[in-house]
Amino acid sequence: RAAHRPVTGPGEHERRGPTPGHLLVGLLLAALGVYTVALLWIEFATSQAHVRHYFSDVETSRPFFAINTTLSVSLLWGTALAFAFAARSAMRRGAQPAFYVSQAALFWWLGFDDRFKVHERIGFRLDVGDHYVLLAVGAAQAASLALLGGRRHLHGRAIGFLAAGVALSVAMLGLDALAPHDMRLRLSLEDLAKTWAAVAFFAFGWTYVERELEARR
Numbered sequence: 001r002a003a004h005r006p007v008t009g010p011g012e013h014e015r016r017g018p019t020p021g022h023l024l025v026g027l028l029l030a031a032l033g034v035y036t037v038a039l040l041w042i043e044f045a046t047s048q049a050h051v052r053h054y055f056s057d058v059e060t061s062r063p064f065f066a067i068n069t070t071l072s073v074s075l076l077w078g079t080a081l082a083f084a085f086a087a088r089s090a091m092r093r094g095a096q097p098a099f100y101v102s103q104a105a106l107f108w109w110l111g112f113d114d115r116f117k118v119h120e121r122i123g124f125r126l127d128v129g130d131h132y133v134l135l136a137v138g139a140a141q142a143a144s145l146a147l148l149g150g151r152r153h154l155h156g157r158a159i160g161f162l163a164a165g166v167a168l169s170v171a172m173l174g175l176d177a178l179a180p181h182d183m184r185l186r187l188s189l190e191d192l193a194k195t196w197a198a199v200a201f202f203a204f205g206w207t208y209v210e211r212e213l214e215a216r217r
Contacts, residue, residue: 024084068191069114075198076111080104082205089212099148100208106141107201113137114194131177138169158207165200168193 018026043051058065080103087100113119119137123130145154154162172193179186 068195072191072195072198073111073115075195075202076107076114079198079202079205080106080108080111082202082209083107086205086208086212089216093215099144099153102144102148103205103208106137106144107205110137129177131173134169134173138166153208155207158204161200161204161207165197165204168197168200172197 039051039054042054083100083104087097087104090097090100113134119133120130122133126133172190175186175190175193179190
């Protein structure tokens, strides 16, 4: 008679290493830890009055101050989060997540740039129009779509939302670069084009959340 083999629990024969998702979560938690320590150190080394600039709420006598930028940044970071979810889901299915990761990184950067006006600072440093910096980001997106997208990832609804976002972004850049600064409705048209582009990009990202949810059923 064959000897009885004891049942072993999962992982006793082989210890699996951390997945890329675990590493990403660890990296984000480590970054949050560094951020926490940095702010504590700033107040310890200076004063509460100095560190208050980093903790302060948006206070103004005008209701809904900076609401449009708040909305567009939230949508762009929401898009990044949608692609991060899709990347995590793809990894769990054993699929290649490179396209999703590239999109998560790009839209996170766009939200960060919109919040902290990075392209304007870079344009000032390089002595070029800040719209050229955004065009460089657009070129990076085109490269990502060409190299990592392809027919497997780019489908009808996603292409439609992406095209709408790109068209509205081009309209925003055109107004910024070409329209007279004192033109009536210029500012509203430019910033509302940015917000609607962010809506279209969020819908673009959400199509991949839906796709991954369907694939996991």
